[in-house]
Amino acid sequence: MAEQTTLESLLEMGFERNRAEKAVAKTGNQGIEQAMDWLMEHENDPDIDEPYVPPVGNTLGGAADSQSTSEQPTLADTAEGIEMGDREIEESQRKPMTEEEKKEQVKRLEELMRVKQAERRERERAEELEREKQRRKQGQELQQVRQKMQDDEMKKLADLRRREKLEDKMARQRVKEKIARDREERAQKFGSGGATSTAASTQPAEPSPSSPTSHGPPPTKKEYDESRIQVRLLDGSTITTVFKAQEPLAAVRVYIQMNGNTPEGQDFTLLSPYPRHVYTEMDMEKPLKELGLVPSAVLVVTKK
Template identity: 55%
Template structure:
């Protein structure tokens, strides 16, 4: 036989005896000391497995807590961003309303100024004249004193549209 091959055992004393001893020792009842030793080994194995399980559960709990905190922070960041966006929208809206109000006030002021100018233009479209002796006064006459124009001590002026 080759080194790696095992020889089948028949249970007789004709072989090398090593396999037969192993088979019979597995079938033989254990002594009290062996039983206690095996119980101790199994209890130790259980303690090790329980410790590993507790450690694994603790690590998983820590990871869940980290994940929960991370999600809480992300949620807080999202809420803060939404709040900031809302504040920015409100600020932009207020600025837009103020600008619209300012523009409306400016339009009103411009209209008032145009109306005044139109009234002033209409007011300037006139001529001054005296009915007796008939005389139409010009722009040059506006600079002269009333005495020089013969309107002192009394005078009558008529304002007529051009």
């Protein structure tokens, strides 16, 4: 019969009997090509090498009502019987295959199997290429997202630095303007004082009454409103200027940054040599008078 021919062909091609029987049964004995397709699709099944067990419904001799029903043939049973009889007649009239024909059929089936295996490998290769393309596409999209996030972060940092530089520039400008105003005020003050002293010197000195026996109140301590600061720089040179007694120590630091030879961006520390005292960031906000730097002081610049 056809089923036996397909099974024998699969066995001659080298398939295990369990696999061959399953392939013939699962494909409904539709031919060698369908059986080979099923074997290639299910070759990795965990139960592929287990013996084939036909379904329970295919066994003969069911319940009593089944027997009573089968005793009365229907039209479908009659047609099936006729078809089976024709198939048996056709099989009985078929000539047995010779060894050469069997070899030729096995060769043709093996070639067919190689073609199908090549087609399957090509299909798997195309699917793998498509998966690789999808992975690369997803990787590129992820890289683009990361690059955008990095660009945004760099842009934020650049904006922050620009704002900091602008604020620092404005602060320096304010200090410059303050120093210029202070210089102008000192120039006007000392200029008018000099004119007054000159006018006083041209007037004749009047004799002052001397009273050796009179004693006035004790002299009061003089209040200084300015401080003369001398700064010794890193290279040993010095610069000197005058500040208001109420100006903070930070004004001295800004003056050093603008007029000294300290590289831009380099931080430094101020200290008093005698007695030795290192000024902190908190001291920068205190007035010179409060720090004891009035009426004059010497400060030393050191690397921080």
